[in-house]
Amino acid sequence: MEVVVAPSSREYCNVERNQQEEVGGKHSEHFDYSQRGQWLRAVVLGGNEGLVSTALLVIGAGRFGHETKALIITGLAGLFAGAMSMATAEIVSVYTQVDVMNFQTKRDLRRGRRGGAFLRGPVPSPTQIAMAASAAYVVGGVVPLLAAGFITSLKVRFLVLFIVASLSMLALGWFGARLGSSPIARSCARVLFGGCIEIMIILGKTKLLQCFGL
Structure with missing residues (x-):
């Protein structure tokens, strides 16, 4: 009996590479950009979280002291801890x-639904997605740390x-849309609006706790 399995992300990458070679390195009119959706989602998520979390960490840590060395060390510690947390969360969820x-593919095969496995798309690689998310988290977090970590004035x-x-949020949105052809x-606008909302929520929570002396 013929065995049918869901195509892996590596197989889809090979298809993508072959399509590029057939058109001389340029994407054809019928190129399937949805193949990039999994790791692009991880990159945008990781980059945005690293950017926002580190920026808020720099703001919060700066309220308790003006020594830039301690601020940089605190920022780096939070940056790499967040990257590891992001990678772990991605691996577990993916x-x-x-x-x-x-x-579900095995159930379809037992029921004779051989075509169903291919309609759900490629099976994502948890390791690749975790690496993409954590690397993007580090890159996104380094930007605010280097930009403002050495500034002593809070304002x-x-x-x-x-x-x-x-x-940086605008650049991240452009990157995702450019590689996804969207x-x-x-x-x-979506990345910028979402990031600003996240920052305002956390800052608002901090202000509220300060009002109650917490």
Whole structure:
């Protein structure tokens, strides 16, 4: 009996590479950009979380002291801890998705539904997605740390962080849309709006706790 399994992410990468070679390194009109969706999602998520979390860490740590050396050390510690946490969360969550897809494929095969395995798309690689998310977290977090970590004035530091974070979010939105061949303006606006909302929520929570003396 012929055995049919869901195609792996590596097989889809080979298909993508072959399509590029056939058109001389340029994407054809029928190129399937959805193949990049899994790792692009991880990159945008990791980069945005690293950017926002580190920016807020720099703002929060700066309230308790103006020594830049301690601030940089605190920022680096939080940066790499966050990257490891991001990688672990991605591995756990993606493996859940992989298990569901694989066992659904086996159920389809037992029921004679051979074509169903191919309609759900490639099986994602938890390791690759975790590495993409954690690397993007580090890159996104380094930007605010280097931009404002050496500034002693709290007001100037906050202003620099706001400008740098906004530009970085726009760049992240452009990157995701460019590689995914999706509307750039919509992607940039979504990442910028989401990041700003996240920052305002956390800052608002901090202000609220301060009002109650906590």
